[in-house]
Amino acid sequence: MAVQFSSDGAETVQRPLAAAVDNSLTPPEELDEVYEIYRTTAFIAQHQCSKVALQFPDELLVDSATVAQKLEKASSTKVYILGDTFYGSCCVDEVAAEHVGADAVVHYGRACLSPCTRLPIMYVFGRKFMDVKRCAATFQELYPDPSCHVVVLYDVLYHYTIGKLKSLLHPGYPHVFFSSIVLDGNSTCITTATDSNTCVTSDELEVVKFGRRFAIDGHLGIGAYDMFFIGGESPTLTNFMMTWNQCAFSTFNPHTGEGRHETLNVNRTLMKRFYLIERARDARVVGILVGTLGVADYLSVIQHLRDRIHRANKKSYTFVMGKLNTAKLANFLEVDIFVLVACPENSLLDSSDFYQPVITPYEMDMACNTAREWTSQYVIDYRDLLPGGCSHVEFPGGDATDGEIPDVSLITGELRLAHLSQTQAVEDPACTSLAHRSDRTLAERGPAASFLDSRSWKGLERQLGETPVTKAVEGRRGIAIAYEDEICS
Numbered sequence: 001m002a003v004q005f006s007s008d009g010a011e012t013v014q015r016p017l018a019a020a021v022d023n024s025l026t027p028p029e030e031l032d033e034v035y036e037i038y039r040t041t042a043f044i045a046q047h048q049c050s051k052v053a054l055q056f057p058d059e060l061l062v063d064s065a066t067v068a069q070k071l072e073k074a075s076s077t078k079v080y081i082l083g084d085t086f087y088g089s090c091c092v093d094e095v096a097a098e099h100v101g102a103d104a105v106v107h108y109g110r111a112c113l114s115p116c117t118r119l120p121i122m123y124v125f126g127r128k129f130m131d132v133k134r135c136a137a138t139f140q141e142l143y144p145d146p147s148c149h150v151v152v153l154y155d156v157l158y159h160y161t162i163g164k165l166k167s168l169l170h171p172g173y174p175h176v177f178f179s180s181i182v183l184d185g186n187s188t189c190i191t192t193a194t195d196s197n198t199c200v201t202s203d204e205l206e207v208v209k210f211g212r213r214f215a216i217d218g219h220l221g222i223g224a225y226d227m228f229f230i231g232g233e234s235p236t237l238t239n240f241m242m243t244w245n246q247c248a249f250s251t252f253n254p255h256t257g258e259g260r261h262e263t264l265n266v267n268r269t270l271m272k273r274f275y276l277i278e279r280a281r282d283a284r285v286v287g288i289l290v291g292t293l294g295v296a297d298y299l300s301v302i303q304h305l306r307d308r309i310h311r312a313n314k315k316s317y318t319f320v321m322g323k324l325n326t327a328k329l330a331n332f333l334e335v336d337i338f339v340l341v342a343c344p345e346n347s348l349l350d351s352s353d354f355y356q357p358v359i360t361p362y363e364m365d366m367a368c369n370t371a372r373e374w375t376s377q378y379v380i381d382y383r384d385l386l387p388g389g390c391s392h393v394e395f396p397g398g399d400a401t402d403g404e405i406p407d408v409s410l411i412t413g414e415l416r417l418a419h420l421s422q423t424q425a426v427e428d429p430a431c432t433s434l435a436h437r438s439d440r441t442l443a444e445r446g447p448a449a450s451f452l453d454s455r456s457w458k459g460l461e462r463q464l465g466e467t468p469v470t471k472a473v474e475g476r477r478g479i480a481i482a483y484e485d486e487i488c489s
Helices: 010-014 028-034 037-046 058-075 094-099 132-142 156-169 235-243 266-282 298-311 361-368 447-453
Strands: 051-055 078-082 104-108 121-124 150-154 176-178 187-190 204-209 212-217 226-230 249-253 258-261 285-290 315-319 337-341 404-408 415-420 434-436 442-444
Touching: 028 037, 028 058, 037 058, 037 104, 037 121, 051 058, 051 094, 058 078, 078 094, 132 156, 132 226, 132 249, 132 258, 150 156, 150 212, 156 176, 156 226, 176 212, 226 235, 235 249, 235 266, 266 337, 266 361, 285 298, 298 315, 298 337, 298 361, 337 361
Parallel strands: 051 078, 051 104, 104 121, 121 187, 150 176, 150 226, 226 249, 285 315, 285 337
Antiparallel strands: 204 212, 249 258, 404 415, 434 442
């Protein structure tokens, strides 16, 4: 019977693990082309780097040692491999690179293309196989009308095929626009694809979103275009569909060679997000989760959220805990809702497994700012919410006599206070924000303290001065499964 509940762990250690990703080695003759060895060497020489950090996703770690050796031999530079990132692998881990004193970072594989500000960044997306002719034929099947207006988007892994695809489609489709990759700051994109749509005429409207840039007819607007995405199901595709939810989407999966019209019920998804906004409006204690330490303006949006939450008469706490999981967030039961500050590809988190919802900065801003109205426009990039951003909305002002605007919760049906009109919270002389301690001192009382008082178990009591002082004695020896003084049956 005891064996069923305890063991020495040998079974767990020896259990074979099934690989979740394709970890096959790249053929030696293709390494220089796939990982852009010569251009990476030129990038290192251009920035005069003495130390370079190479960041690989899990599926490319098998080639990391070989690539590092090639770069060290070609550039005479000390190379470090970043095998495990603090957050998502799509983001550049500048913090880990600074730990080794790196002068630049080379990021391999899929990337969210979020701007970085600390170190020079170079992206090597790789060359994942795609049948370009099959893709062109699928496009013609999905869009048989040559006069259709379509924007071609793609996963960065297939960037090198866009030039050839454009040459196959453009003669017969004059109103098809191809997006190009655009980077902010001091980043470098290693690509051989044709940089299309770099010249924008007076009749065209330039659109830049999630590291992509394209031009459309300014008289028609984005809603008159269909979107054709090259790649499989991914956070990139979800972000595009949520942002341009008024457009019809079609996709081509290079892995399967099949194309289809996407049938994601955007309205249903938006309603789920609106429900989370209502949960945020009911919340009293908000936890701000720091999901990035490298994306530009992450500190600014954290301060922006703190200000919004404070002016909405809520309490906020900031947490830095790396990659999120249910067990970590379950330690903070007093928090009613969490808001995640992360790159666009990691912002829309499925929080169904968590005890409390995890929302985006846009949804938190919507819950706190009564001047922001719910529309079909959904904002995923938190930088758009900051002053000067395309989706920034000022917090409503007013006199102190306006006080608090009454509102009714759509979830509980109870009356709630929408926001405080002034920047600083208004003190109520009759409030109970100060509590008496046993030693006749006063302490500030917040929502977390009130939650603690409502719990039946409040943790270990220190009982200062009540416990007699005794000499140290020798404790038990061994491990919890079998102490030395226990009789094993």
